[in-house]
Amino acid sequence: MPVREGPPEGRGALFQLLRDGKPRTRAELSAETGLARSTIAERIESLLAIGLLRHAEKAGSTGGRPPSMFAFNPGARVVLAADIGATHVKLAVADLSGAIIEEQDHPLDIASGPEIVLDYVATAGLELLTKTGRSAKELAGIGVGLPGPVEHASGRPVNPPIMPGWNEFDVRAYLVARLGTEVALVDNDVNLMALGEYRTHWPDKPNMMFVKVATGIGCGLISDGRLHRGSRGAAGDMGHVQVPRGVDVPCRCGNIGCLEAVASGGAIAAQLTELGTKAVGSKDVVELARGGSVPALRMLRQAGRDIGEVLATAVSLFNPSVIVVGGALSQAGEHLIAGVREVVYRRSLPLATEELRIVQSRGGHQAGVLGAAAMVIDHALSPEQLDALVS
Numbered sequence: 369m370p371v372r373e374g375p376p377e378g379r380g381a382l383f384q385l386l387r388d389g390k391p392r393t394r395a396e397l398s399a400e401t402g403l404a405r406s407t408i409a410e411r412i413e414s415l416l417a418i419g420l421l422r423h424a425e426k427a428g429s430t431g432g433r434p435p436s437m438f439a440f441n442p443g444a445r446v447v448l449a450a451d452i453g454a455t456h457v458k459l460a461v462a463d464l465s466g467a468i469i470e471e472q473d474h475p476l477d478i479a480s481g482p483e484i485v486l487d488y489v490a491t492a493g494l495e496l497l498t499k500t501g502r503s504a505k506e507l508a509g510i511g512v513g514l515p516g517p518v519e520h521a522s523g524r525p526v527n528p529p530i531m532p533g534w535n536e537f538d539v540r541a542y543l544v545a546r547l548g549t550e551v552a553l554v555d556n557d558v559n560l561m562a563l564g565e566y567r568t569h570w571p572d573k574p575n576m577m578f579v580k581v582a583t584g585i586g587c588g589l590i591s592d593g594r595l596h597r598g599s600r601g602a603a604g605d606m607g608h609v610q611v612p613r614g615v616d617v618p619c620r621c622g623n624i625g626c627l628e629a630v631a632s633g634g635a636i637a638a639q640l641t642e643l644g645t646k647a648v649g650s651k652d653v654v655e656l657a658r659g660g661s662v663p664a665l666r667m668l669r670q671a672g673r674d675i676g677e678v679l680a681t682a683v684s685l686f687n688p689s690v691i692v693v694g695g696a697l698s699q700a701g702e703h704l705i706a707g708v709r710e711v712v713y714r715r716s717l718p719l720a721t722e723e724l725r726i727v728q729s730r731g732g733h734q735a736g737v738l739g740a741a742a743m744v745i746d747h748a749l750s751p752e753q754l755d756a757l758v759s
């Protein structure tokens with residue numbers, strides 16, 4: 369079948385143009401879509417009726433009656449975003465532009481099981497919604513990030529190592545029932561951090577990688593502007609790639625020499641403890657590094673090099689233009705990233721690194737909820753969903 373080129377036809381497709389927030393006149397929309405003015409007028413009316421468009425003023429116009437302009441109304445609906453970590457939940461309410469209106473953090477152990485964790489997400493999420501003055505009726509959906517592999521299509525975790533009781537649990541159906549919203553989308557937390565970082569801070573870099581370095585080490589891939597999840601949602605699971613320095617170090621996955629076994633927060637903490645400086649996890653390592661502990665800084669730099677070994681291979685295969693390093697350990701300062709840069713730039717071919725930037729996460733602790741919100745908004749405002757909504 370030939371690829372269909374030409375003007376977007378549905379109401380949804382017309383709306384995609386306006387999602388950039390720029391107000392346009394009917395004539396401009398007609399020129400940009402190739403649709404007749406009468407068709408444009410009719411489609412604008414239906415989008416105004418459901419609140420997704422608003423009348424906008426033309427800035428600086430003088431004299432005469434200015435033509436009507438129309439713009440995206442991001443406040444028309446809201447979305448809930450939940451970033452569920454191993455020991456905490458971050459919730460946020462965002463508008464349809466992805467801007468966070470309200471957020472809150474709460475300690476919660478993922479090992480308490482899906483019912484307890486998701487009941488909390490639903491109850492606290494609705495409370496947070498009320499706090500913003502919005503009701504459940506205005507909810508376009510909820511996006512959830514989980515700290516383990518997730519089959520995105522079904523919204524079910526797949527053999528998650530640190531989530532007892534969650535394997536194959538139908539997270540989507542559970543939240544749909546609890547929240548009364550039709551849309552509940554679930555993904556791996558690192559994928560959502562990658563999406564959040566891309567949309568919010570690197571929208572002109574459609575080929576990028578986000579590496580989370582914390583208790584585990586994982587990576588989210590944005591390829592051609594879309595998340596690359598792989599066939600079972602396991603893409604980017606770089607923590608269990610073997611690295612040269614790991615030769616005889618056992619990993620919790622049962623293999624030896626994994627990246628995570630030598631370069632994660634827990635691994636560095638164990639190495640520090642062995643040297644006589646007591647440390648338990650990423651948080652202790654970050655505190656020691658900030659306090660100027662030389663062994664901690666040296667180990668972070670080395671962890672960066674180990675991560676760089678794996679990333680150098682990924683750079684050759686994937687050719688990203690940005691690698692964003694996030695997660696708890698990245699808060700320790702530049703030493704980790706300096707180690708990553710050292711190896712990636714040395715090991716990769718010049719063409720692959722010509723435009724490559726390796727930077728610290730800008731989204732920081734919000735990256736996950738920003739991504740969860742973006743995932744739901746993309747779905748809710750997709751041409752298919754909108755056509756169904758206004759027809």
Ligand SMILES: [Zn+2]
Nearest residue numbers: 608619621626
């Ligand atoms: Zn492993």
